[in-house]
Amino acid sequence: MFAYYFELGLRSLRRNPALTALMVLAIGFGVAASMITWSVFRAVSGNPIPDKSAQLFTPQIDAWGPRQNLKGEPAEALGYIDAMALMRAHAAKRQTLLYQVQLSVMPDGNRDMPLNAVGYAVSSDFFGMFEVPFRYGSGWDAQADEARASDVVISSALDQKLFAGADSVGRTLNLGGHDYRIVGVARPWNPRPRFYDLFSTSGFAEEPDVYMVFNRALDLEVRPGGRNTCRGALTFTTWQEYLQSNCAWITPWVELDSAAEVATYRRFLTNYAADQQHAGRFAWAPNVRLRDVMQWMDYEHVVPSESRISLFVALGFFLICLVNTIGLLLAKFMRRAGEIGVRRALGASRREIYAQYLIEAGTVGLAGGVLGLVLTALGVSGVGILFQPQIAKLAHLDLSLVGLTLAVAIAATVLAAFYPAWRAAHVQPAWQLKSS
């Protein structure tokens, strides 16, 4: 019966080409607008580390006080003093500090020009906590942290540029005038949004080239290449004075596996801030935060408001297209009241009429979905003119988007057809037969 109704539906589509075209266009445009904006939205709002996002936390401590903090919220990063105190206390199983560094690979025998190398100064736990995949070698261990070693992990892209993709573990790399030993080559790894550094990036930066030992970076006075935010009168003129200032520039992360561990760590943070208050460094009550990955992304407004506004406007657009479709389906179905009357008089039940017209609507939805798919594919490839390049290139048409486009188009059209089909099913056979 389904196949027969489907065929009837197709035949009916051909009978009123203008009306059909209008419905198909409405559904197609509506679903395409929604899918294009959705493809961008899902790319920027997705969970970048799904299996661990609930175990990774970034601690915040208010070192600025109620008169200078962010409307009651602590700074989005730590200053040197608090960052080092957290590391020393080692209250979490795994923990890392990080800040952005901007270095350059010095020329050598093969290259006469320096190369830009952006990356992070991190602690040894960084690689395990964030599940950095390795092609060669591995990260460094805690002893290297302690020994303030000149170890670096490089990206496979940099390895490709410098060593043609060979296993470069053990080789020496001159970064900004200092020699470093390569201990690992990471596979391409660039979680987006870059949850671990939302302080310095908007979350959609290019893949980092190098990771160096945090303590070594401090020794070499490698300046933060990312953001830096301070309060009050600034007077520092040396690296040591800068470290002791209230400037925030270090992002800490800790891994906590259970609710109990989270509670314990939160207590530890509060106690630490209370100790600072007793010692006279803070003139205010403890004001600390411990946000996990998703909470942190939410707090940092990772999803650009443009992306959210366009998704909502596109959904509104789709809704209007559906209202439009309800009206047109109503017109289309009621125009065939006579035909329905005949079928009912010949014994078709309301149920059958209902099913027939829903299936007919489904065929409209399918046609709209196919058009929507074409428009979505066009839109996703042209999305670069609508969104920032680094965000636009994250949007892509994959199998799940294709499926979703078709499913949404058909489901929405069938939904829109409920009322028109109900009206069709309630056509009084006697009325229709009388006049003809």
Next chain:
Amino acid sequence: MTVRPILTALRRHKAGTLLIALQIALTLAIVCNALFIIHQRLANLSVASGVDEANVFVITNQWADVNRSTTQVDAQVRADLIALRQLPAVRDAAPASGYPLRGGGWDNFVTMTPEQTEPTTDTAVYTGDEHFIDALGLKLVAGRNFRPDEVMVMGTQQAITPPTVIVSKALADKLFPDGHALGKSFYAMGATPSTIIGIVDPLHRQGVDQWSNSYAGQALIWPLRADDSRGIFYIVRAKPGQLAAAMREAPKALYAQSRLRIFDPKDGIRDYATIRHEVYDRDRGMAILMAIISAVLLAITGAGIVGLTSFWVGERRKQIGVRRALGATKHDILNYFLTENLLISAGGVVLGVLLALLVNGWMITQFEMARLSLAYVAIGVVVLLLLGQGAVLAPAIRASRVSPVEATRSV
């Protein structure tokens, strides 16, 4: 023409009437908000920067050797600037730690006294030497430029507060509303004050983010050569019409000074057309998207009205024939359908205005959007009423051509 018979007839088409009215309402709600967004975003796009954008370009110069002392970096910077200024196509060049429309950068709080903890306002911070104003092509509207002996050196990660400062007119007016800012001083996160010696107008901030809208145009220039060991910006102003030549010559001249530097191949050297284009890509994209959605939406709503009205006309051919046979003119029939549509549209528009304000209210809470100006609602109402009348015209004319003979046919 009386409205009563139309209303009676509409009661027989409750569903269709409601659907058209609802569609008009939703379309109005979306279109006025979209138009409003477009207007806001386009307004951003055309804000003046104060820069001679036709002739200025910016070189992002990253040093490869980060271990040099401030003195070494300063010597290199001075040599670079001399080389740049000597180029035949170059009018002037200046060192900088940032530039207008860069897309974010150095920002300081401003206070009137050193003890004050609640900042008076916020300002973008630029640093440069006595060539900075000319290199950007800024207009000095009061006071004087820096003297060479006032320019200080700022090394990596140093907080230096020069005693003199040039401010934008917007900042001067904010701090000293009486209009007498020259010679007055303020604190910008330094232990010592800076005295205003000159005022430029306008001077755009580095960023275009929404949070900084309330500080629009507020900027200061400190006489500092930012000799950061990591890198520096060179702002170069070409002689009129020689931008392309200057952009070709400049990197060669710098490489001739030293090769231990990096110009990013993608955005190491950008002219202001590119800078402006890139910093506003969000705003432009939003405006384009909203324009596309509004246009398609209006087209679909119009087409929907055509479709439904055609259906009604087809359904009522017999009644129309009867009316014509009883003496109604073609004009009466045409009027009937136009008035019918006007009534439905009016209902939809009333609902739509409410929805538009609701949507805007919700966007204000969600996206810190400004309040929808009623002018946009008015424009939206007029557009939709005209759209409705225009869409109904073709089916209505067809209806008016129905022959009175139809009344005598059985179907």
